Amino acid sequence: MAAAAAPRTPVVAPFEVYRFDPAHDARPHYARYTLELAPHTPVLTALLKIRDEIDPSLTLRYSCRSAICGSCAMQVNSKSRLACETPIGPEIERHGRIVIEPMRNQPVLRDLVVDQSPFWARYASIRPHLVSDPSRPMPVGRENPMTPAEVDRFKETPRCIACAACYSACPAVEADPQFPGPMALAKLYRFVVDPRDGARQDRLLRIQREGLWLCLRCHLCTEACPKDVRPSERIRDLKEMAVQAVGVTEPGSRHAVAFAENIRRAGMLNEFRLARQTFGPVALLGQVGQGLRIWRKKPELMKRPHPIEGLDELRQLYDALEEPSEESR
């Protein structure tokens, strides 16, 4: 049938590849290459063809070509992808061309190769190894087994191949050097739920101070992840575990807890009250100018919301469910 044969028919693939050699170039430029390839050809194969047959100076990282090593993450038409598992056909269909750029949020060393040291430094900062609890020493000379149910609590995090696609896609990483990034936090989750680890409390306390709450829950990391690790969802889990285990220690946790408490009062948000609770009296002073600016146009900002009907029911729900959930204990 024609439909089955179609993928084999070569298509014209116009590539625009980011090129930058700091030793020779004042600024980056885009080199154009046009190939004819079958639509199912991976972007990586096309780039290697360019390197081998057209321009041997094209520099890129790759290794396994099987979406296991995580080396070939780059931007394909502005999306963080593994080049080895991204076929050219759909890209050409959607965009008419294939623009290849290095990953974002990491300095470019040359062409498509970025300096990953900030990424790895953030990974190292979460202590990605078991830490023993002196009161509960780990067994020496024998295995320290986990039950299948305990292993299940890792969820999808062991699948991570550290390709940094999430790190490249993350707007919080882009805007704030304090944010550890999705991969480091997904890894942290893995150690926090590991029953063999002895530093759970300390890990949660530290990460709450070291940028956990800068996550925007935009889920761009979960969308970018080629292994469906779902970092944004594990970061959510970390936030709940931190609130339950170490409480409110900085503005992010204070905001989330104040928000929940706020809804309990009227069933609807009291915007002014929330600002007062999150900022606290001192920081709130710094917001007075901005508040007045908004209030002039939107006087409802200062009004108390009308309580919902059935508020008692809502409060009963709170009473029934405000106990820490099983995961967070």
Add this chain to the structure above:
Amino acid sequence: MKFAYYPGCVAQESGRELDLATRWVCRALDIELVPNPRFSCCGSGFVDEANETLNIALNARNLALAEAAGLDILTICSTCQGMLTLANVRWRDPAVRAKVEPALAQIHVAYRGTTKVRHLLDILVNDIGAAALQARVKRPLTGLKVGAFYGCHLLRPADELGSESAEEPQSFEALLTALGATPVLYRGRVMCCGFPIQFVKPETGSRIAGRQIADAKAHGADAMATPCPLCHISLDGYQNQAERVIGRKLSMPVFHLPQLVGLALGAEPEELGLGRHLVPTGPALAKIGTAAVV
């Protein structure tokens, strides 16, 4: 068409112009909005961070209220849309139901899982349809270049919440085209507005907002438009802070989605609350030959 109307907190409070514009547009298009004074806040993602089970329960209660009325829910906020849909998704998990159902039973609420949650954008594009909408346009937005800004929770995670491609969504641009406007494509349209951390670390939140606004501007947008009132707070309400953090003037008018629909269908700017914005909408209105609201 008849829906349980879920305006969310902000549209009933500081973002009242969104509620105003929604009611105008729905009246014009014969979409009946049935308010429910029992609806609570969706938790806005923050309650989910503090207590996931409670968040699902709050929203299951909202979903059950609509179910009891025999109506699907119409939302006008990407975040409400996301949180209510997330509750519907989580509801399919028996382990979640085992925790939430007993709590709901205490308040005599049972949810069968049948309520659909639809954002106004989805209803306009997929139920009314671009062609039908275009036929109703009295004041085409010709010449107005608009950068659509979707809001994260309308799109992602796509496998759970999204009703269209999270990376290449098209519904908002299709709507803008039907209204006669020229959609502007830019990377920031599917990015984050910075709102979730505007209270946690305002400088970072505003830097993120500023980046998306500057991106829309660099691609030629005269205005932005959003289906999310929280994005609107970040992009319009805090635009002055974004300007300060990124060190340049932006002066980007930001519309709520139904305001642009209302304008195109012939509403007067006052009827849509266009005078309530922090960044004046006048320059954008002038492009379509409409006087500014002071």
